[in-house]
Amino acid sequence: MITKFKDKDGKAIEKKEERHYHPQATNCRDTKMKYGAQWKVANIRDTSLQPLQAKKESMEFVLPDGVRSADVTVNLFYELTTPAQKYPIHSITKTVSLDK
Amino acid sequence: MMLLRLVLVLTFLAVPLLSYGQKAKTIDELAKMYDASRCKTCHAEIYAQWEKSHHARPLMGVKGGLMLTPLALKKGEKGSTAFSEDSPGKMTIKNYPCFKCHLPQAVTSAEDSVAVELTEALLAKDAAKVGKLQITCIVCHHDKAIIHKRELGAPEKGVLYGKRDIPVHMDSTFKTVKKSAIFKDSVFCGQCHGLGPNLEFDQAFQCANLYGSYLHNYVSGGGTQSCQDCHMKNGDHLLAPNWNDDKASSELLAKAITLDVQTLGYEWLQKAGTLIPKVVVNTKITTSAGHRIPDG
Numbered sequence: 001m002i003t004k005f006k007d008k009d010g011k012a013i014e015k016k017e018e019r020h021y022h023p024q025a026t027n028c029r030d031t032k033m034k035y036g037a038q039w040k041v042a043n044i045r046d047t048s049l050q051p052l053q054a055k056k057e058s059m060e061f062v063l064p065d066g067v068r069s070a071d072v073t074v075n076l077f078y079e080l081t082t083p084a085q086k087y088p089i090h091s092i093t094k095t096v097s098l099d100k
Numbered sequence: 101m102m103l104l105r106l107v108l109v110l111t112f113l114a115v116p117l118l119s120y121g122q123k124a125k126t127i128d129e130l131a132k133m134y135d136a137s138r139c140k141t142c143h144a145e146i147y148a149q150w151e152k153s154h155h156a157r158p159l160m161g162v163k164g165g166l167m168l169t170p171l172a173l174k175k176g177e178k179g180s181t182a183f184s185e186d187s188p189g190k191m192t193i194k195n196y197p198c199f200k201c202h203l204p205q206a207v208t209s210a211e212d213s214v215a216v217e218l219t220e221a222l223l224a225k226d227a228a229k230v231g232k233l234q235i236t237c238i239v240c241h242h243d244k245a246i247i248h249k250r251e252l253g254a255p256e257k258g259v260l261y262g263k264r265d266i267p268v269h270m271d272s273t274f275k276t277v278k279k280s281a282i283f284k285d286s287v288f289c290g291q292c293h294g295l296g297p298n299l300e301f302d303q304a305f306q307c308a309n310l311y312g313s314y315l316h317n318y319v320s321g322g323g324t325q326s327c328q329d330c331h332m333k334n335g336d337h338l339l340a341p342n343w344n345d346d347k348a349s350s351e352l353l354a355k356a357i358t359l360d361v362q363t364l365g366y367e368w369l370q371k372a373g374t375l376i377p378k379v380v381v382n383t384k385i386t387t388s389a390g391h392r393i394p395d396g
């Protein structure tokens with residue numbers, strides 16, 4: 001999942017935030033994560049989406065001086081084998097204003 | 101003389117390419133032993149679904165990949181694995197532990213020469229040859245149909261297994277269909293879509309955790325759906341997702357996963373006179389899947 005910000009002129013104003021949801025395994029001989037069944041031996045961490053459980057995140061962004069409004073876009077996608085192989089799932093954009 | 105010729109012809113027709121119990125020496129022989137192309141004569145829709153499934157290309161990976169290539173590489177070569185050997189000629193069925201699930205018939209019905217030929221094909225990027233090795237109808241509807249072998253015996257010669265008994269099945273080899281005790285149960289799929297690390301090998305490795313996730317995080321939370329309920333609705337043998345179909349895969353994921361985004365803009369007062377303009381983004385992802393995502 002990637003969250004990005006743009007100001008009202010469409011210019012990116014904040015570094016994006018990413019969250020990665022997947023089991024992470026090593027070969028149990030060192031501490032390096034391995035990718036590929038032939039190298040992995042056991043999961044050491046699991047950030048996957050779990051059945052019957054919600055995955056909640058809260059991210060905070062500080063707006064640059066003078067910026068009172070921003071478009072927030074959250075992209076959720078599935079990566080298969082390589083980051084280049086993406087399957088889009090959801091993309092939600094919301095405009096946030098500091099003015100009432 | 102005419103009688104003798106007739107007898108010889110009849111004998112030839114009655115004996116399949118390989119006798120029951122005899123092992124295949126080549127990829128073609130193994131593919132022939134498990135060839136189910138004749139099934140489409142009567143089960144055209146199911147066969148067409150299966151042809152697009154990953155079961156029809158279990159050694160190919162996604163989008164034309166050859167996922168077993170790292171094992172075929174020369175030992176010590178960049179990208180090789182603990183299962184690799186010095187030369188293709190040294191490769192055996194045991195050098196491909198992935199066969200446990202990706203080609204179970206190789207474990208029971210292939211000579212080591214098949215592993216040698218596969219290694220050569222992988223190194224030559226011969227996708228057509230590698231693609232001949234498939235998880236066909238016979239693998240699931242025969243070889244994997246019985247898990248209570250001490251009570252029920254091994255799958256019978258000439259018998260297929262399915263959701264119900266069909267005393268007369270119009271096939272030259274499999275003339276009967278018997279009801280399998282587990283065809284509607286997740287444990288059937290769990291035979292391959294695994295529990296976690298494969299510790300029974302001399303070099304442990306980990307592939308799919310899917311069935312473990314289902315048991316320990318879905319059933320334990322009160323989940324009652326089976327793998328078949330979601331992935332084989334109306335008997336669909338595509339067994340989605342088909343990762344080669346980008347659009348359908350995205351749609352399937354979007355159906356199973358929800359994303360809720362809530363935002364808040366305000367000025368945070370850390371200390372007097374220092375209002376900090378801030379945006380808070382709260383996300384909530386839920387899934388209706390009966391297993392972790394991702395898994396396999």
